[in-house]
Amino acid sequence: MSAQVIEGRMTAAAEDGVVVFLIGMRINKFRSPRDWWPVMRAMPRMLKELTEDPAGGLIGARFLVGGARLAYLVQYWESREKLLAYAAAPDRGHRPAWAAFNRRARAGGAGVGFWHETYLVPAGSYETVYVNMPEFGLGAATGVIPVGRRGDRAADRLAVKKSPAA
Template sequence: MSEPIEGRMTAAAEDEIVVFLIGMRINSFAALRSWVPVSRAMPPMIAELAREKGSGLLGFQLLLGFPRVLYVVQYWESKEKLLAYASAQGKEHRPAWAAFNRRLREGRGKVGLWHETYVVPAGSYESVYVNMPAFGLGAATGVVPVAGRGERAAERLGQRAPSAE
């Protein structure tokens, strides 16, 4: 596990970021044949993307929404690269998607899948990490001291803080 970085840090990202959330919901714990293969499909895709420099994947975070939901937060450099991977022949995603659809028809609602995609323009996101290892967007793009970007969230978002009049 990474060591905490003392002090206040922010993500080094400066350009547009694409945030892709994808996950599964176990609707029936007893239906192992429905949800176990779905849960095993994501690690090979992440490994493939991590191996391929230029894939567009900047970083990811695996999360658990206890007790039924597993999900991955992914940070991408562009929506074009995310969509290219999703439709690429010969990559891990296409067969995993086809297998999920077969399982969905056979499983009658035993497992669910969801995703959300957010295209976030440069200057429209901010982050702060206090005494944390690099995490989330900071792990994907690196971190820099907060002081270089502004002490307040409004400054880091490129906005003027309201006056205290």
């Protein structure tokens, strides 16, 4: 992702549906790093694995911090099927990390909380605008185009439907 500001009003170049996956952790007990440190270390390894495999379905991710205790990722995926395939693949990083987390949680490791939310967003059901910003969010995942190509108002951009194949 480039930090170069793109002047003007832009919108994400995405045309198809997208899966938005939010995943994060909350440090409940700072003095229990044995609970939260493995969780903190697992995500960068999985992101590296996913970014090295473009066919895997992850099209973009952004790490965010919410105060001193909360860290999370906003991820954009090509499809629900690719997200679920990654989560279930026995030869990928997610399964062993999830199994280890569950073992620690069952053993009383409440020093860390974990959460995720998944949203399936069909084409035509999302709208974006970025004004004098570097590529960000869905625009960083799919590239950006001038707003005028999709309509100057949010209502116009939400009304745009993917054109049928010729």
